[in-house]
Amino acid sequence: IPQPPDILSPGFAADPYPAYRILREHYPLLHHKGIDSYLISRYEDVERAFREPVFTSDNYDWQIEPAHGGRTLPQMSGHEHSVRRALVAPAFRGRELRETFLPVIERNARELIDAFRDAPETDLVARFATRFPVNVIVDMLGLDRADHDRFHGWYAAVVAFLSNLAQDPDVAAAGRRAGEELAGYLRPIIRQRRAAPGGDLLSRLCTAEIDGIRMTDRDITAFVSLLLAAGGETTDKAIGLIFRHLLAHPAQLAAVRADRSLVPAALAETLRYTPPVQMIMRQPAADVTLSGGTVPAGATVTCLIGAANRDEHRYARPDSFDLFRTDLTPSHAFSAAADHVAFGLGRHFCVGALLARAEVETAVNQLLDAFPAMAFADGIEPADAGVFTRGPQELRVRLAAGAG
Numbered sequence: 001i002p003q004p005p006d007i008l009s010p011g012f013a014a015d016p017y018p019a020y021r022i023l024r025e026h027y028p029l030l031h032h033k034g035i036d037s038y039l040i041s042r043y044e045d046v047e048r049a050f051r052e053p054v055f056t057s058d059n060y061d062w063q064i065e066p067a068h069g070g071r072t073l074p075q076m077s078g079h080e081h082s083v084r085r086a087l088v089a090p091a092f093r094g095r096e097l098r099e100t101f102l103p104v105i106e107r108n109a110r111e112l113i114d115a116f117r118d119a120p121e122t123d124l125v126a127r128f129a130t131r132f133p134v135n136v137i138v139d140m141l142g143l144d145r146a147d148h149d150r151f152h153g154w155y156a157a158v159v160a161f162l163s164n165l166a167q168d169p170d171v172a173a174a175g176r177r178a179g180e181e182l183a184g185y186l187r188p189i190i191r192q193r194r195a196a197p198g199g200d201l202l203s204r205l206c207t208a209e210i211d212g213i214r215m216t217d218r219d220i221t222a223f224v225s226l227l228l229a230a231g232g233e234t235t236d237k238a239i240g241l242i243f244r245h246l247l248a249h250p251a252q253l254a255a256v257r258a259d260r261s262l263v264p265a266a267l268a269e270t271l272r273y274t275p276p277v278q279m280i281m282r283q284p285a286a287d288v289t290l291s292g293g294t295v296p297a298g299a300t301v302t303c304l305i306g307a308a309n310r311d312e313h314r315y316a317r318p319d320s321f322d323l324f325r326t327d328l329t330p331s332h333a334f335s336a337a338a339d340h341v342a343f344g345l346g347r348h349f350c351v352g353a354l355l356a357r358a359e360v361e362t363a364v365n366q367l368l369d370a371f372p373a374m375a376f377a378d379g380i381e382p383a384d385a386g387v388f389t390r391g392p393q394e395l396r397v398r399l400a401a402g403a404g
């Protein structure tokens with residue numbers, strides 16, 4: 001039997017998937033002393049942890065509340081959660097997404113691409129993926145487009161605060177300062193929108209009301225901060241990943257180029273194969289028994305999404321990227337019966353999943369249209385980095401045939 005893998009080791013950071021296999025097979029429930037949490041890796045266990053109410057998200061009180069300066073959806077439960085979620089969810093689906101926000105998404109993709117349309121080469125992560133989702137959120141909120149760069153600064157500081165595993169005091173201070181600046185920037189605008197609401201997302205947050213409940217200024221500033229972190233880094237990584245996989249699999253890339261109705265399948269397979277959010281924590285309110293043993297009440301459980309999505313009992317050839325696989329139905333990817341766990345499951349299922357899908361599909365379609373000969377820049381395949389969230393840090397591509 002192999003040694004239990006350590007999710008804080010450099011080998012794990014370089015490639016977590018062999019470790020995930022060992023965990024699923026030999027250590028389906030493993031207490032990690034370093035992070036004092038029980039790791040779970042099998043699809044059936046991760047699915048239970050997302051769906052069963054005994055697995056609370058009370059751990060988020062200490063994990064993410066300080067980052068956003070207020071309580072936000074991930075840490076809420078019961079009636080508080082369902083009402084707060086219902087206040088914001090309509091903006092991220094259906095007619096509002098299609099008619100109000102899809103044009104915003106398309107415009108932002110086009111503008112970013114225009115900046116390197118004639119270049120022989122670019123870094124798709126730096127020049128496109130990291131900027132696109134934040135620009136979209138700023139525009140959805142109806143804020144000044146001239147402030148895109150300021151939002152990138154705040155976004156970077158909040159994300160650094162959230163991933164500050166080493167507890168660096170400078171990073172923590174910068175994160176808190178960014179949060180205060182963002183709240184200070186928003187407060188007068190919130191006042192204006194309450195008085196004269198428009199069709200933008202910030203006006204919706206200011207005026208939406210259910211059961212007499214409305215969002216306070218603090219709820220709104222915390223939610224905007226959450227949107228930057230939850231909707232920025234994740235979608236950024238999904239875009240880098242889908243291009244990394246398609247460029248590494250030329251036959252699948254050619255199929256997608258020829259038939260764009262395959263883009264949703266390519267995205268679903270990207271999110272299964274390499275989920276941008278690799279792990280999510282829960283805190284059971286009572287003792288619970290999973291494969292491999294019992295987790296005591298009050299402990300934390302780390303749901304290894306990246307491991308569950310490669311479970312050989314759930315998927316055929318789990319370690320192959322194959323957008324034609326039949327055990328993953330993209331049309332179901334956003335229902336409660338999702339075919340992978342990259343967006344979570346159950347009551348905290350990603351509220352931005354359809355927005356993310358619209359953003360990635362738009363990005364893929366526009367970039368493929370603009371660059372018919374796109375390929376890896378120097379023939380070297382880029383790699384992913386990160387432990388909690390994971391994706392390519394850089395993706396240098398050749399844009400024009402014969403260039404580079």
Ligand code: HEM
Nearest residue numbers: 073074230231234235238277342343344348350351352356
């Ligand atoms: C929740 C992943 C894009 C907003 C979640 C969760 C996951 C996730 C795993 C569940 C967290 C939990 O159960 O504790 C992703 C991935 C994305 C993405 C992989 C991109 C590919 C977005 C976007 C937005 C967004 C674009 C909005 C702009 C949220 C919010 C929640 C959430 C607000 C909390 C929902 C709740 O607690 O009820 N996301 N997300 N996400 N996501 Fe996403």
